[in-house]
Structure formats: structure tokens, C-alpha cells
Amino acid sequence: MTDHQGPVLDPGLLSRCISCGFCLPACPTYAATGDEASSPRGRINLMRALQVGDLGPDDPTLREQASQCLGCRACEPVCPAGVEYGQLLEQWRDHQWRGRHRPLLARALMAAAGLRGVWRVVGRVRGAGAGRRARAGAGAGAGPAGPARAAETSGAAGSAGAAGSAGAAGPAGVAGSARVAGSAGVPGSAGAAGSAEAAGSLVLGCFERALFPGVSRAALALDPGLTVPPGQGCCGALHAHNGDTATGERLARRLGEDLPGTLVTTSGGCAAHLASVLGRDRVRELSEHVADRGGVRGEVRIDGRRARVALQDSCHLANGLGVRQPPRDLIARVAEYVELPSAGTCCGAAGTYSLLRPRESRRILAAKVDEIEAAGVDLVVAVNPGCLRQVRTGLRRRRSRVRAVHLAELLEMAAGGGV
Ligand code: SF4
Ligand code: SF4
Structure with a gap:
């Protein structure tokens, strides 16, 4: 018993x-x-x-x-x-x-994610670093000459490249960088709540702040009307998925109280968890939000042709919230969309799974990378930071020419170098 x-x-x-x-x-x-x-x-x-x-x-x-x-x-x-x-x-x-x-590693990650101070520090450090890289890129005349260059820059350099691209892409990208960096460490503006009611609040996400701050900057460049309230904590998805549902719910509720209006997130996992606690009406994943707000502009071209771009679904976004078509539609607007046979099957990231069970995770990823290579695509888009890290790691290990980017980065490339 x-x-x-x-x-x-x-x-x-x-x-x-x-x-x-x-x-x-x-x-x-x-x-x-x-x-x-x-x-x-x-x-x-x-x-x-x-x-x-x-x-x-x-x-x-x-x-x-x-x-x-x-x-x-x-x-x-x-x-x-x-x-x-x-x-x-x-x-x-x-x-x-x-x-x-509870696995020790999961315990450590949950403890870190539950501390707001950790994310303030990460936001400051990453924001400052990204700002320096963006300025260095602009000073060296490294701005993208066109969409193909933007694609190569962002994919090859990871989030740093995306930051450079955002900074060099024009005023929207620069403004986005400043607002995200500021929001992570500097008190927000008095007008934040009012504009959030209209456009929504951008959820920064723990994983993105640590590894992919360029994704939040790209999202903000796509919709400068989004507000980024300061001092955001974790949404609690990490806790809920690792056996602490009470903390997972408490953190989601706190984020819901701290952020006014609709919560817009660039993470499929965070979207599903927040929606399960706060209600579906309160939460929009980025592809839904961009489609709601009038869609996209421009095109991503590589070697003088439309880029061939595939999607790796976010399991929780697709299976939990049923959001499958919006990211596909957006990609098809700016590039040639290629459906991978197993786009809807897990890439092996699965939250902390790739850390807790690395052998199984790598086996799942290897099959995914085989499929991506066989599809002859230029880029693979992820709509969740964990999937982005996983697929990018698999492609790099294989020394593949295919680059993994977040949907926000792809759409920013299209807008920044639109043809
Ligand atoms: S598909 Fe059938 S076996 Fe599987 S969870 Fe549903 S009811 Fe149970
Ligand atoms: S691994 Fe199998 S049982 Fe577990 S969530 Fe996925 S489909 Fe369901």
C-alpha cells in the first residue's frame, strides 16, 4: 500500500x-x-x-x-x-x-526557475551581452545584405546571430532589443498596462532568457505594441511537468497577476501550461498572435530563391492546445513550406527529458535529423525553445547545412529583408 x-x-x-x-x-x-x-x-x-x-x-x-x-x-x-x-x-x-x-537535476532546475532574482540577473547579463554583440555587428558593417544573409547569420550564430540580426535589421529590431533588455532589469514604463490591454504582454520565458534572448527581441520587433512587464518569474510549466503541480499552478497564477492583458508567449510548452491554469482566453502563442494581428510581410530568400523551410511542432502546443496550422500558414507566407513526415512527433527535447534521459533523447533526435536532411530544406523552424535547442544541437553534431531557427526569427528575417 x-x-x-x-x-x-x-x-x-x-x-x-x-x-x-x-x-x-x-x-x-x-x-x-x-x-x-x-x-x-x-x-x-x-x-x-x-x-x-x-x-x-x-x-x-x-x-x-x-x-x-x-x-x-x-x-x-x-x-x-x-x-x-x-x-x-x-x-x-x-x-x-x-x-x-524526484531526479536531482530536475530538483536543481526547478529551484533555480522558481527564484525570480535568478531571471532578473540572467536578463541583465544576456541583455547586456546581446546589446554589445548587436552594436559590434552594426559597427563592423555586418548587417544583413538581404534575406539570405540574414538566414545564414541567424542560423550559424544561434541566438547571438539573431541578436545581431535584430539589431542590424532596422529601428524595430533595435527598439526591441532595448525594450526586452530593459524589461528584464529596469522598471517598466507607466504606460505599460494600457498598451498591454490592446496588444498583450510578452512572456519572456526562463529558457529563452537563458539561451535564446534573441527570440524575445524578434517577437517584439514583429509586434512593437507588445509590452514586456519587468521582473517576470517562471510560468511553472517546468514544475508541473516534473511532479510539482502545486508550485506549477502557483507560479502560473502569479505570472497571470503580474502581466496585464493577454499573455503572448514564444514557447508552446509555456502556452499550454498557462492556458491550463489561467484559461485559454488569456493565452496566445506567438503564431496565433501574429496571425490575429495581421500576419507577416516580406520573404526569406536563399541563393536567389525562396527558402525551403520545415517545421518541428511543439508537442504541447499541437497536442495540448491543438495549434498546428497557424505556424505552417505563417511559414508558407514567407517561404516555401515543406512538411516533414514526423513534424508532429516529439524531437526528444520534452522539457527536461533530454537532460534526464540523454540516451533515449539522442536516439529520437537522430531519426529527426535524418528526416530533416532528407527533406532538402534550408531551415527548420521551432515554436518552443526546448525544441529549438534540441534540433539545433542535432544539426550541429551532424555538421548539417540546415539551420534551426525560432518562428519569430524567421518572420523577422522576412520582414527585415523583405523582397
Ligand atoms: S486511446 Fe484507448 S487505451 Fe489509449 S488512453 Fe484513450 S481510451 Fe485509453
Ligand atoms: S510518450 Fe507515449 S504515453 Fe507518454 S505522453 Fe507521449 S504518447 Fe503519451
């Missing part, structure tokens, strides 16, 4: 599964292992055993499967019974990973 007081999982959610098995072909871990325990149906049966006390959290199969699941939610859209697997997984891990059972 477990020592948990009351049910581990919501009985109403748990009872929905009718064991039909329709979800099995959609599950990447079942495809990799062929083991029923690694399938959504198998994991739900393990949860049921945990619920009634037949298995305890120390059971090795329960421990392994709670960790092996990607949390990609590919099992949800195909389920005829409407099983909300993502919620079940969060509740399962909340019990399974309590205290000493």
Missing part, C-alpha cells in the same frame, strides 16, 4: 480510459520498445495499480515508466474516450517524484 492520503490521481480522469489501444501507434516510446508498459494504455494501467495500492512508488516499473514517458501528449488527440493523459501524468509524477524520488 502507498502512504498517500486520498487518491493519487483524479478518479474521474483515470476511469475514462477504456483500454481500446488506439493510442499505441501514436506513442514514440511504445514504437521504440514494443513494450506494453511503455505505451499510454500500459502506463494508465500502472497508474491504476498505484491508485489502488497494488504498486507503490518504489516499484521499479512505475519508476521507470514515470521517467521514460516523454510527456508529449501524442496519445491525447487520437484517444476516442478523451483521456487527458497530460493531466494524469502530472498527477502521477506529483506522487511518484515527491521528495527524494
Whole structure:
């Protein structure tokens, strides 16, 4: 028997599964292992055993499967019974990973993400660094000569390149840099709340502030009407996905109170988590927001032709919020869109998965990179920073000529060097 007081999982959610098995072909871990325990149906049966006390959290199969699941939610859209697997997984891990059972690395990341001061410092450091790079690029006459150059610069240099591109692209890019850097460390303006009601508040995101600050600058360059309230904390997605649902909800609510108006995010994972806590009406992922606000302009060209561009879906955005078409439509407006056969399948980033289970993550990524190379594309677009890091890492390891960029960066390239 477990020592948990009351049910581990919501009985109403748990009872929905009718064991039909329709979800099995959609599950990447079942495809990799062929083991029923690694399938959504198998994991739900393990949860049921945990619920009634037949298995305890120390059971090795329960421990392994709670960790092996990607949390990609590919099992949800195909389920005829409407099983909300993502919620079940969060509740399962909340019990399974309590205290000493939670992976040490996840604990460290969650502790860091929960401290607002950490993100203020990161914002200041990254904002200052990016500002220096942008100025150096402009001083050296390194601004993009056209869309092809912009694409090459941004992809090759990662976020630093994107920052350079934003800074060199024109007044909007420079203004964007200044506003994001300022928002991370400097008190906001008095007029912030008013404009946020009209255009929305840009969520900076922990991962992006640390690794891809150029993505937020590009988003702001696309819609300068967005406000970036200062002192933003974590949205709590990291905590919710790693077995601390209470903190995950508390952080989301706090962000909802701190940021006025609609919350616009460049992260599919943050969008899904915020929507689950604050309500769908309060949250717009960037592709939805850009489409709402009138779309895009310009074109991305490489070697004198329209760039061939693929998309890697964000699992939580596609499977959790059902947002699949808007990013595809936007890419098709500025480039030649190429659909990857497994665009909707997890790239192996899966939040902390690539850190906690690197071997499995790399295996999933290797197949993804094979597919990208075979598609003959110039660029791959991500709509989630974790996916961006994962795909970019895979392409670099392979010394691929294909570059991974965030959707915001692609659209900024098109706008900055529009043909
Ligand atoms: S999760 Fe849905 S699709 Fe999978 S076995 Fe249960 S009812 Fe069927
Ligand atoms: S979340 Fe993804 S890996 Fe986990 S059971 Fe569902 S489809 Fe499989």
C-alpha cells in the first residue's frame, strides 16, 4: 500500500480510459520498445495499480515508466474516450517524484526557475551581452545584405546571430532589443498596462532568457505594441511537468497577476501550461498572435530563391492546445513550406527529458535529423525553445547545412529583408 492520503490521481480522469489501444501507434516510446508498459494504455494501467495500492512508488516499473514517458501528449488527440493523459501524468509524477524520488537535476532546475532574482540577473547579463554583440555587428558593417544573409547569420550564430540580426535589421529590431533588455532589469514604463490591454504582454520565458534572448527581441520587433512587464518569474510549466503541480499552478497564477492583458508567449510548452491554469482566453502563442494581428510581410530568400523551410511542432502546443496550422500558414507566407513526415512527433527535447534521459533523447533526435536532411530544406523552424535547442544541437553534431531557427526569427528575417 502507498502512504498517500486520498487518491493519487483524479478518479474521474483515470476511469475514462477504456483500454481500446488506439493510442499505441501514436506513442514514440511504445514504437521504440514494443513494450506494453511503455505505451499510454500500459502506463494508465500502472497508474491504476498505484491508485489502488497494488504498486507503490518504489516499484521499479512505475519508476521507470514515470521517467521514460516523454510527456508529449501524442496519445491525447487520437484517444476516442478523451483521456487527458497530460493531466494524469502530472498527477502521477506529483506522487511518484515527491521528495527524494524526484531526479536531482530536475530538483536543481526547478529551484533555480522558481527564484525570480535568478531571471532578473540572467536578463541583465544576456541583455547586456546581446546589446554589445548587436552594436559590434552594426559597427563592423555586418548587417544583413538581404534575406539570405540574414538566414545564414541567424542560423550559424544561434541566438547571438539573431541578436545581431535584430539589431542590424532596422529601428524595430533595435527598439526591441532595448525594450526586452530593459524589461528584464529596469522598471517598466507607466504606460505599460494600457498598451498591454490592446496588444498583450510578452512572456519572456526562463529558457529563452537563458539561451535564446534573441527570440524575445524578434517577437517584439514583429509586434512593437507588445509590452514586456519587468521582473517576470517562471510560468511553472517546468514544475508541473516534473511532479510539482502545486508550485506549477502557483507560479502560473502569479505570472497571470503580474502581466496585464493577454499573455503572448514564444514557447508552446509555456502556452499550454498557462492556458491550463489561467484559461485559454488569456493565452496566445506567438503564431496565433501574429496571425490575429495581421500576419507577416516580406520573404526569406536563399541563393536567389525562396527558402525551403520545415517545421518541428511543439508537442504541447499541437497536442495540448491543438495549434498546428497557424505556424505552417505563417511559414508558407514567407517561404516555401515543406512538411516533414514526423513534424508532429516529439524531437526528444520534452522539457527536461533530454537532460534526464540523454540516451533515449539522442536516439529520437537522430531519426529527426535524418528526416530533416532528407527533406532538402534550408531551415527548420521551432515554436518552443526546448525544441529549438534540441534540433539545433542535432544539426550541429551532424555538421548539417540546415539551420534551426525560432518562428519569430524567421518572420523577422522576412520582414527585415523583405523582397
Ligand atoms: S488512453 Fe484513450 S486511446 Fe489509449 S487505451 Fe485509453 S481510451 Fe484507448
Ligand atoms: S505522453 Fe507521449 S510518450 Fe507518454 S504515453 Fe503519451 S504518447 Fe507515449
